[in-house]
Amino acid sequence: MAAKKVRRWLLPVLVTALAGALVAACASGGASPAGGPGGGNLLSTGFWDAEYDVVVIGFGGAGASAAITAADAGARVLLLEKAPDGEEGGNTRYAAQLVLGLRNREDGLAYYNALRGNFDNQGDDVIQFIVDGSMANFDWLVSLGADKDKLAYYPYIEYPELPRAAGTTTLLVNGESWTSKFWQLLRKNVMDRSGKIDVWYASPAVRLVQDKETTIIHGVTVQNGGKLYNVRAINGVVMAMGGFESSDEMLENYAQLASATSKAARYNTGDGIKMAIDVGADLWHMSALSGPDVNFVNPDTGISPGYYFTFPSSAGYTTGFTAHNVINVGGGGTRFMNETVAPRHGHIESGGTWFSLLVPQNAWCVFDETARNAVPAYPSWSPGMVDEIARGWVIRADTIQELAVKMNIDPAALAKTISDYNRYCVQGDDPDFHRDPRYLKPLNTGPFYAFPIKASLTNTQGGARRNVKCEVLDVWGNPIPHLYSAGEFGSFYTDIYNGGGNLGECAFTGREAGRNAAAPKNDVPRTSVMGNRTPVDFRTPPPSYTAGPNEYIGTGLGIGGDVVVKVTLDSAKRITGINFLRIHESRGISDRAVTQIPQAIIRAQSTQVDTVTGATVTSKAIIEAVNDALSKAR
Numbered sequence: 001m002a003a004k005k006v007r008r009w010l011l012p013v014l015v016t017a018l019a020g021a022l023v024a025a026c027a028s029g030g031a032s033p034a035g036g037p038g039g040g041n042l043l044s045t046g047f048w049d050a051e052y053d054v055v056v057i058g059f060g061g062a063g064a065s066a067a068i069t070a071a072d073a074g075a076r077v078l079l080l081e082k083a084p085d086g087e088e089g090g091n092t093r094y095a096a097q098l099v100l101g102l103r104n105r106e107d108g109l110a111y112y113n114a115l116r117g118n119f120d121n122q123g124d125d126v127i128q129f130i131v132d133g134s135m136a137n138f139d140w141l142v143s144l145g146a147d148k149d150k151l152a153y154y155p156y157i158e159y160p161e162l163p164r165a166a167g168t169t170t171l172l173v174n175g176e177s178w179t180s181k182f183w184q185l186l187r188k189n190v191m192d193r194s195g196k197i198d199v200w201y202a203s204p205a206v207r208l209v210q211d212k213e214t215t216i217i218h219g220v221t222v223q224n225g226g227k228l229y230n231v232r233a234i235n236g237v238v239m240a241m242g243g244f245e246s247s248d249e250m251l252e253n254y255a256q257l258a259s260a261t262s263k264a265a266r267y268n269t270g271d272g273i274k275m276a277i278d279v280g281a282d283l284w285h286m287s288a289l290s291g292p293d294v295n296f297v298n299p300d301t302g303i304s305p306g307y308y309f310t311f312p313s314s315a316g317y318t319t320g321f322t323a324h325n326v327i328n329v330g331g332g333g334t335r336f337m338n339e340t341v342a343p344r345h346g347h348i349e350s351g352g353t354w355f356s357l358l359v360p361q362n363a364w365c366v367f368d369e370t371a372r373n374a375v376p377a378y379p380s381w382s383p384g385m386v387d388e389i390a391r392g393w394v395i396r397a398d399t400i401q402e403l404a405v406k407m408n409i410d411p412a413a414l415a416k417t418i419s420d421y422n423r424y425c426v427q428g429d430d431p432d433f434h435r436d437p438r439y440l441k442p443l444n445t446g447p448f449y450a451f452p453i454k455a456s457l458t459n460t461q462g463g464a465r466r467n468v469k470c471e472v473l474d475v476w477g478n479p480i481p482h483l484y485s486a487g488e489f490g491s492f493y494t495d496i497y498n499g500g501g502n503l504g505e506c507a508f509t510g511r512e513a514g515r516n517a518a519a520p521k522n523d524v525p526r527t528s529v530m531g532n533r534t535p536v537d538f539r540t541p542p543p544s545y546t547a548g549p550n551e552y553i554g555t556g557l558g559i560g561g562d563v564v565v566k567v568t569l570d571s572a573k574r575i576t577g578i579n580f581l582r583i584h585e586s587r588g589i590s591d592r593a594v595t596q597i598p599q600a601i602i603r604a605q606s607t608q609v610d611t612v613t614g615a616t617v618t619s620k621a622i623i624e625a626v627n628d629a630l631s632k633a634r
Helices: 003-025 039-043 061-072 090-094 105-116 124-135 137-143 181-192 248-255 271-278 369-374 383-391 400-407 411-427 501-518 591-604 616-631
Strands: 050-057 077-080 152-154 170-172 197-200 205-210 217-224 227-239 260-262 293-295 326-329 347-350 353-356 363-368 395-397 448-457 471-473 479-485 551-558 561-569 575-582
Touching (some): 050 217, 061 077, 061 181, 061 227, 090 181, 090 501, 124 501, 137 170, 205 227, 363 369, 369 448, 383 448, 479 501, 561 616
Parallel strands (some): 050 077, 050 227, 077 197, 227 479
Antiparallel strands (some): 205 217, 293 448, 326 363, 363 448, 395 448, 551 561, 561 575
16 A cells, blocks of 8 residues: 555544444443443443433534434434544535435436346435425525525436436525535534533544343443443434545445545444444445546645536536546556546436446546646646646656656557547547547647546445434344434435435434434333433534734634634734634635735735635635734724
């Protein structure tokens, strides 16, 4: 394994190893190994370190939806999050914010029946649940505080050739995509319910506590600060732990991907799958992927510089780089895709069926000097990609043969591929991948360039099998008592997928799981089993900031939650300093905004400055925070 990949996965591996060791050793904090003892001992005083009505595992879109619903049903909720404070949110935080919101039931039923195709592991009841749940999303978002007049229906149709596709609609909070508005709305509602919802950050669940005789799930074993703690869930546990797109092991075992990367959710390492197997849950949809497509991976951060690669069909969100003198090749030196067509969430058509894109392990984006001077590969990259070349991310050579050697590709094979492609450009026809003639632009102007690209996943859909009550099922199809799931963890989607479907599913499965988990159960005692023990409290105290003379603190809202700045003014009320007190934006993407926006504001002595391309949300959050601070100086 390459050194950079070892660095990227070292921390999650160590965390997992520590958790396993702690379970095996039955470390201090009251935890017992293997999910605890069976029988009545599980409800005895001394075993539990805290108790709640409902425990929700995972603070992403699904977990937030479940926690909000359970709290509104009267439950006291613990929301567990593996990531530290500021890095929560899973894929919901980074997604385009399209939330499936169908308006016509018949259209929805026809379209989602067609999306199912010949797969029979998604019953008619599931199709109806998806359609009806998505139709209820509009009113639910309004109930959470979304502006009804700005909650826009957006017709995002990924498979227009299917029956009744024209009736497919998604919702955009405030009418905005790629601005984290849906996630911000959910997070705010969780925070607003702090009297009913406790959030424990940096606290991964490591085991489900199950009575082996009754199979009831009584709670969760949680790791925090080097110790294990048992948390009782009187009414139910909701698993909302996302997929396994950040687990090398599971991508190899379930998706046959030996070299792939996650676009966003760094903490989605499939922990819930092992926990579910441990209590006898069935698995489904393990090979259903939203992906892969292709992306460059920043060797320093392990993530891509943008959510999508630069297909011209996605030019509204990208630079449209591949519309220029650009091809993608594999280790054999040959092309493997139409570089100008974005896969439909990683799927391409072959023989009338849509399959996940096959991405070679040694894959490269190759281009010439004309393309380099046209547009950067990513919005967050420098003009002419001069910074990326200097860093060694983009390699340069005077000839194709020299470039091939640096790429570890046979020079003759790469030269032939480019010669063939250039001939296609002259004849205006690409018989290999049918690239649009408008984008057939030859690679014939040196020097030549390349950067590595990898299979890049939006998310996975597999996990514990569930029914339309969002109850987790065992291998015989029976509900495991008190155990529920929501979101991408065991998603209902079985094959191809329409954009907005997962965020919509986070909402309606989160509501269903939260409501059913909160319902009082008659098969367990309702009384506390804590005795005289003081429950463990891992709640993160709210941050406290201090300001001195001529210093003012302001807050803006970014992708990573609150952006807090301290603005310093001189006696003439001129801005002399802007310092960050809290910022958890996307490393490698927001970096230029974090550096450049404060400098621009100080130079201009005004917040009327241009946002940084590729980091618009972060730019606006910093500007909003500075404006908030300045308002307190008046």
